[in-house]
Amino acid sequence: MAGPEMEQVQAVFTAMRQGRVVLRREAVCSVGEPRQVLYEECLARVQGEALSPAQFIPLLERFSMVCTFDRYVMGQAVALLRGEPDVRLGVNVSALSMLPEVMWEVRFRQLEQMPEVASRLVVEVTESARMDVTLGGRFVRRLRQAGCRVAVDDFGVGYGVETAVSIRTPDIIKIDASLLVAARRGGAAQKRLAGMVRIAGSLARQVVVEGVEDQRDVELARQAGAQWAQGRLFTPEGGV
Template sequence: MGWQERSLLIEVKNYAFLTRCYGTPFANAVEAELLERVGSLCGPRFTVKTLGGGKLGVVRLPTQAHTQEEAEACNEPAVQDVFVQGVLLGLAKWAERECGASSLALLNVNWVTDAALQQAAAASVEKQFSDSPWEQAQSYADMEIAADVYKAIGEDRLDLVFQPVFNTGDLNSILYNECLTRIRVGEGDETLSPGQFIPSLERLGVMRCLDRYVMRRAIALLEEHDDACLGVNISGQSAIDDVWWASIFAKLAETPSVAQRLTIEITETARIYPGAGRQFCHRMHQLGCHIAIDDFGAGFAMENGLDLHAPDIIKIDASILKRGIRGGVYSSFGDIVGTARERAARVVVEGIESLEELEFVRGAGVLWGQGNYVAKPVTSLRV
């Protein structure tokens, strides 16, 4: 039959069970977590792709020095067995150390031909997408974006930039710096902002891996800079007190001086799970962290803010400010500010982009603000 290049097919054998017992978002998160780690374990000579339905494909990248003889040597059974054992051992050690969702996965790993890998991908897509053509296209595009995000994490192309929450009366007084993510694309200066990839991750229910990664980065920065205070965005999907956060909870418990300088911002783009968000925030409060409701007045933020117990900070969405400015009155804007003040000790107005907006916020008696007029996101911490 002749020589054929082979690829690695990794299947979560209990994917249907995880979906049935824990829900599709959880099962998708298992797949995304495996995608991130397998890519890191295999290294730059391989590309790892999600095939959907709990399946991943690992394909060797062609190189100029990759002759047919070398390729055939790589496909020797003994060499392949060593490679598979290395991947499985790396996954096992990582799952044990990180307590991630993928530790619940039962894996089946096989070497297959490229044709068989394509058939597995087609079968997963056919089984997974029984919705309208638009929904099928959207889901496939979302998976591609999710794969790119976790590849960027593995290649250290995800950067943090910082934008301060400032005092509207004294612009040099800073409450904390919010950590914002950017993904570098290629060798140039092009970057992707959260609005270009967060919606896809939330539709797939795989935000928790990214949130946990950014949280670790922020904690490391707080350990390095003992005079810094940082805010980290956490999707409503991620606000669950469970094993996903075990290592982070332990780290914060060991370093109370870090926890006291960390603000957890619950974002508005996804609804929190009933009761889970309250428990998550209570746990973070116990550790010494501050809790903020982000983008209050838009999306699910109002609902999330009312569900969570005693947030320390409420950040009013920029759209509320814009509507107030257009109306020229404080009525609707003041109502939102009043509701926020009833719920939290500190109120922040987001999206201040002009002197007019800054003065409008000051006139409403709001002490804290955030926006490009005073400070755009920068790569260095301002403390």
Template sequence: MSQSSDLACEFYDALNDGKLGLAFQPVVHSRHPHRVLYYEGLLRSLAEPFPCNPIALLERLGRIRLLDASVVSNVVRLLDRNPALTLGCNISALSAVLDPGWEALGGLFEDRPELAGRLVIEITESARFGSHADALAFFQRFSHLGCKVAVDDLGAGCFTLDFVAEARPGIIKIDRSYLVEAREGGSALRRLEQVVETCRAISPVVVLEGIETPADHQLACAVNVEWLQGFLFGMPRVDHPDIPGNGSLKF
């Protein structure tokens, strides 16, 4: 067995042993930061840090789907326990395929539409979709069920604007790299303005990531982004007081 395979097994052992959890961070309104759109759950180790990026490792080995299924299942359980919450979680683009597991979840949402309406599925850009047609079918299926399907970290990875325009996600999250460059002003600021304008023409909800300082907040308001996420508004927390019942991930 290769070292990479050994690490993947260690990761899933940690998941099975309850050593992984979700740290939640709010997505807030730019003008009224007390208004929370939803909380995103970010994967965290509850024990010692993993020696490499586990997501990239599992994507490279084609073993990411089990993790994504576990994360989504845990978030759905939290939604079931907390009917006032809207929660989001990340899945790999490699997992955005309508397999039996997703179809079973779709069946649950057909029976429980109030759950679907409070789930945000964020698809990350760290890997390419296995199939353009399969990816579109995934977006369409879960959007039709009432979920908000989001494109995460736009500009940092594999998604093209042509695909995003075709998929029509419920939420587009703009990668923080645009903000970092825009802090210098000039053409980088104009570029961020153009990206925001393009995203607003595609999706009803646009989020700018990476807001760390009051100056970042002011810049985001200046380019007319309605929703923001970043350390300025709250660090990701496993023990978030607004997320009762959160703890270690369960298979």
């Protein structure tokens, strides 16, 4: 591991030990009624370090350390759900974190023993790596047995479509923000967004368009056929 990369990874794990990994929440809202919230995605941030998830998550994946981080973040989300019985939260889990069940057994059993918490947790599978169909299938089954919902993140780029098909009927599919950005130019890009929403809708009951920044974006998501949207428009500065 190169020096600067090692320092970034060590900074993340030091922050975990010191309780400086915090969860910023970003709401997934109805395109027709923004006050109607499907759930709030928890986005991990490292306090006291100039590190963004876009920087450190790929490093953790590359060096097979992302599972430890994902288990930690899920544990934080579970603690929040226990303390806030009226909220629903989502957490990201890398496809590379879907390891043999023994790695997750403590977390799975915790969720199985708290069905009122599990029913309010959405686990978002990220698209940055290819999911092992066998291990991923077992992981998803255990989550669903506990009562959690499963979402596929960043659909339309990377391995998002492949992951959604492999999971078989995910509960939620989230369309990557890049498709919305392109759709702002109109024409074929708007048709591509609508096409992705249709494909997603054939695989999942609920479809979310990510990256919404203003009311025009909401209208683009609605015209494309999505029921839900997520982005800075619905999130206070800095998040919760």
